[in-house]
Amino acid sequence: MSSADAVAREAAWLADFNPADGLPALSATLGGPFDTIQAYLPRTPAQRRTQLYVLRRQLREERTAHVRRMARHLFELRIFWPASSPSGSSEDPQQTLDAAVELVLQRIGGLMLDKTHGGRFFSVAENPGEVTVDFADPEPGLRDRADLRCTVTYWADDTEVNG
Template identity: 90%
Template structure:
């Protein structure tokens, strides 16, 4: 593992799905709410699609012992949600976004007694033990028939390395 592939590892966890583990799927093709779940922002994002992009906002390299260090990644999930609905309701897409965020939070929380995201990290959302969701004011997106947006941020600890 390398610190450079942390975003790809986290995107893989979010896109992964196994009915046996009890965690919800995020990709629409597997029954989840998102048409797109991917690492990094594309140059030209999809239009009128439910999208989740994994970004890394910060990395901290901390010394844990004389010859040991650990990389801590601050992940940002950027969620883009179409502000339209078949009924023309403005409340429907806002509720759908809230429902999708709840599913994302379940996926980030991971498996009972395993916060490693399938062994991809030492731990996720455990140090500090919090996940923050910031919703962007929906009024401009609703008014312009554009998109609703929110960000989800949390930390992940990589495996300790010598150095």
């Protein structure tokens, strides 16, 4: 493991699904709400698709002992959600986005006694133990029949290494 693959590891956790663990599927191919779950933002995101992109906004290397250090990643999930609905309602896409974000929060929270995202990290959303969701103003997306947007941010601690 290296800090260079942290974004890919987190994207893999979000796209992963095991029906036995009780965590929700996020990928539409597995019954979840997102057509795309991907590490890094593409040059031209798809139109009219539910999309979740994993970005790293900050990397900190913290010394935990004289010869030990730990990488801390501030992840940002960018969510794009179509502002249109078959019913023509503007409220429906806003509500379905809220429901999708709830599933994302459950997935980030991880398993009851395992906050490592399947061994990919030392811990996720534990130090500090917070996840922040920021919703963009829906009016421009609704007016332009484009996308609703929100970001989800949280920290992940990597495993300690000598150095």
